Amino acid sequence: MAKEWCKNEEYCGGCFYQKISYEEELKKKEEEIRSLFLPIVIGELPFEGILSSPQKEAYRNKMEFSFGDQEKDGPLCLGLHQKRSFFNILNTDDCRLPSPDMGKILTVSRNYFREKGISYFHKKRHEGYLRHLLLRRAEKTGEILVSLIHASWNPESAQTEESLLTGWCESLLQLEKEGSLEGHFAGILHTKNDSPADAVVNQGTEILYGKDFFYEELLGLRFKITPFSFFQTNSLGAEKLYEKIREYANLSDSAKDKPIIFDLYSGTGTITQLMSKVARDAYGVEIVDEAVRSAKENARENGIENCHFIAGDVLKVLEESAKREETKGENPEKEDDNGARNCNGELNFETTVLPTPDFIIVDPPRDGMHRKALDLIIRYGVERLIYVACKPKSLARDLEALQNAGYRVKKLCAVDLFPRTNNCEVVALLEKEES
Numbered sequence: 001m002a003k004e005w006c007k008n009e010e011y012c013g014g015c016f017y018q019k020i021s022y023e024e025e026l027k028k029k030e031e032e033i034r035s036l037f038l039p040i041v042i043g044e045l046p047f048e049g050i051l052s053s054p055q056k057e058a059y060r061n062k063m064e065f066s067f068g069d070q071e072k073d074g075p076l077c078l079g080l081h082q083k084r085s086f087f088n089i090l091n092t093d094d095c096r097l098p099s100p101d102m103g104k105i106l107t108v109s110r111n112y113f114r115e116k117g118i119s120y121f122h123k124k125r126h127e128g129y130l131r132h133l134l135l136r137r138a139e140k141t142g143e144i145l146v147s148l149i150h151a152s153w154n155p156e157s158a159q160t161e162e163s164l165l166t167g168w169c170e171s172l173l174q175l176e177k178e179g180s181l182e183g184h185f186a187g188i189l190h191t192k193n194d195s196p197a198d199a200v201v202n203q204g205t206e207i208l209y210g211k212d213f214f215y216e217e218l219l220g221l222r223f224k225i226t227p228f229s230f231f232q233t234n235s236l237g238a239e240k241l242y243e244k245i246r247e248y249a250n251l252s253d254s255a256k257d258k259p260i261i262f263d264l265y266s267g268t269g270t271i272t273q274l275m276s277k278v279a280r281d282a283y284g285v286e287i288v289d290e291a292v293r294s295a296k297e298n299a300r301e302n303g304i305e306n307c308h309f310i311a312g313d314v315l316k317v318l319e320e321s322a323k324r325e326e327t328k329g330e331n332p333e334k335e336d337d338n339g340a341r342n343c344n345g346e347l348n349f350e351t352t353v354l355p356t357p358d359f360i361i362v363d364p365p366r367d368g369m370h371r372k373a374l375d376l377i378i379r380y381g382v383e384r385l386i387y388v389a390c391k392p393k394s395l396a397r398d399l400e401a402l403q404n405a406g407y408r409v410k411k412l413c414a415v416d417l418f419p420r421t422n423n424c425e426v427v428a429l430l431e432k433e434e435s
Helices: 022-037 100-116 161-177 235-249 270-274 289-301 314-326 371-380 392-404
Strands: 047-051 062-068 077-081 089-091 130-137 143-150 184-192 205-210 214-218 221-225 260-264 281-286 307-311 359-362 384-389 407-415 425-432
Touching (some): 022 392, 022 407, 047 235, 062 089, 143 161, 161 184, 184 214, 214 235, 221 289, 281 289
Parallel strands (some): 047 407, 281 307, 359 384
Antiparallel strands (some): 062 077, 130 143, 214 221, 384 425, 407 425
């Protein structure tokens, strides 16, 4: 390994394991997972170890970079936060986690806005224009989606916002014309965000060039991805994860009695669609409307007809479904034969009565599931369920309620979707013991 990982190796803090070999990193992660679950799991720990990432570098297909400065009143910077600092921003053009294409786009964007004298958004004063740069790049197709996240325009020079953004767009396209990029632009966008929070918030997105989506391919399926929808950040590693989910599900596409499958926190419907061959019907529930729209389009483009997607918070969807199940039949004009659709044929959590699932897959956010949502899932009493955790500690916490309800961990595997960081994904198969 090179002596210097990157120019910010002492300041960034993102690459936790940059100074050791990848093999040693995997051993440490495996030991951490084992020590986390050993005192929690009832019975023998069925830990299968950790699956390595196909790519150790340049694997991230999504990055959110911030505008700011590294020192007070210093030159404009664009990159990642300095460790243990809320304000200082590092120029991270040579970051080794995303594709080198992203570093080139960072350099051009920073230089362009620095030359134009455009200021970044100050977190305390809530003044300035530039906030974040969102970059997404598909591993299989090479398509790149860029969105400049900015506050409302307050003239900082004689130029207009339109001319400023047009010039920025042209500077990026020049990279492609020169042959400097391995990939190619699917779309260049700009997004308004006047939220006081230091986060990427979409308050309106407009297209400067191309389209507001791109495509990625996983395990023979094609997925449309929009700027703010969830998709695993390591495409090749995600294929390993999804293969492990299918292995744990152990369902046959030739079975006569196929199960009804729930995919909760479904994002753009990746797992839902990958499980569709072994399901009678698969239902995906996701809170981000944009992701649900993409999931529906993905299913149509992949020729999948037995996937159904609901936009809504998992807790609210399950609560409303349970309430409507109790009053089912009182308002028949809003139900069809199975009560799963409203009179317009659309799935909506306020009118939907979900069928009883035979198999459940959950892939919640980092903080895990709301306890009430977990209780509603337990009430279904499915014999088997799969829990996918991007934060192993969240699974460890939720296991208490699941084990108290009679579920036991039958298989557990870690998948390294985040090389060089101190994070990894965990997938667990749980089965309900007979009482």
